[in-house]
Amino acid sequence: MVSWRSRLVLSIAPLVLTLATLFYAPTLALVYYSFYDRFRGALTVEFYLDVLLNPLYANVIIYSLNIAVITVLATLALTLPVAAYMTLYSRGLERVLLLVVFTTPFWIDFLLRAWALKSLLYMLGVREGFLALILGMIYDYIPFMLLPIYASLARMPPNIVYAARTLGAGALDLWARIIVPYALPGILVGSTLVLLMSLTELVIPTLLGGVRGFTLGPLIYTLILAGDEWSRGAALAIIVTVLSVLTAILAYRRFRGLMF
């Protein structure tokens, strides 16, 4: 009789193997390449130094950060009212429908949606460029901001807004003292998610960015796959990954106390 424990191990083995071969092994290879000079056959940190000190890379990083921040702020401004409406005013069927309306488009492959968006923007007279890029980013990342905020707000006991109103709270007080505090965990999760993901986004900048679309994603892509600069590309990718993970950890630590 196979023991319970061995059965458990066997059942997770396929997943572990898949992750190990398709994710962790390539990542380790990437780390290796970032230190390995192919031409001189030696290990070196010169690629890291080059990436960190070269102003060209720095410009791209700053530009990508700008776009990421704009995306975060825009999605936040758009999704917060919607999430508030859904949790405070919608009941039952309407709430479910709204949830469906905002999430089902994202069941469709995002590359297809990016192309569809591009055609739509063309029809509206918007060609590849900064505006198209921002619109595409916002469009793509809305669910990542909406769902965490919705989840946070959904915890609100139903009568809280009623209670606040009978105590004299007008719209401003409601937002500042009740809604935003409740939504805060979701806002932070959503913002962290959107920031880090949009930083290295590849498809939207490539398809919709035109000449303004040279962000971190396309840069790494160019270095590794188009420009044969594996080592620099790898170094850049590792730097961005490490910084992203650190940011996520710090954000979690710093704001954990806000959960209630």
Added chain:
Amino acid sequence: MAGAEVRFEDVWKSYGRVVALREVTLTAQGGRITVLLGPSGCGKTTLLKIAAGLLQPDRGRVYFNDLDYTDVPAERRDVGMVFQDLALFPHMSVFDNIAFGLRVRGIRGLELERRVKEMLDLVGLDRSFYNRRVTELSGGQQQRVALARALVIEPKVLLLDEPLAHLDYKVKQRLLEEIRRIQRSLRITTIYVTHDQLEAMSVADVVAVMREGSVVQVGPPREVYENPKDLYVASFFGDANIVDSKFAGLNSEGLVALRLEDVILNPNESVDIVYEGVVEDVVFQGAFVSLEVNVNGRVLKLLVPRRDFAREDVSVGSRVRVGWRLSNVRGFNGVMA
């Protein structure tokens, strides 16, 4: 903090095709506790929310001291409300919860502190509670915070929506007394919604029995209990045996009500009607013993004081006599004793 008189005139409210309130005309007198009593779905909470300004009636008006408040929104109505689920702000401390209504009105600093502490004293919570998270408190303590939060703004009217619904019996009894005490000392108009008739009896100056959107009978608890207007009130407020009037000894048609405590076991005092029957069930309920006696196929329920029951040697299967005075038979619609 005297209270405003709240008057509902011909109030109607529907949710889609469901009529929640029909033609409700009712006055909650200033400074008194008016209890809205009825089963779930009878519209009592809807009426309360209309009083609060959280809902607008489809038809009819609401007056506070003869001023038309129907279109005044909740945040400007100056009412204090305690909800069934309390709706305390979990992300705030006890102090901040109570201070909320004051802060929103621009009150801060020393006066804020003074008023919050005053209110905490009134509801019986001491200093150790100030900075505690509301989520750490017991049900009874949370209830006191909810009351304090509603009263600190010195509202014209206090609205309570089944405030004791989730509490233990003992805690409920104690809080019921506290609510009465506080209301008496502040003399604030209070509208109290409940489905529990014992709560209603304990706390009401006036009870309004509701059913399916209408107010069926209004009056002081004792009056409504002793003179129920119809079968519904007789069996909802207090408990009664519903029998036909001929069986009860009246020379008329129709149904009448006999309160359980008015049916006497083995009567030796003067009663007008006596029957013989067999005991089918005996349930000890503390101060009373509840009996079911089968009289010629009709099952009558009795409530016998424990002392009286102890004198008899009665158990399931015993043959007993039951009787009542005609003056205790409650008839309706002209059926008179």
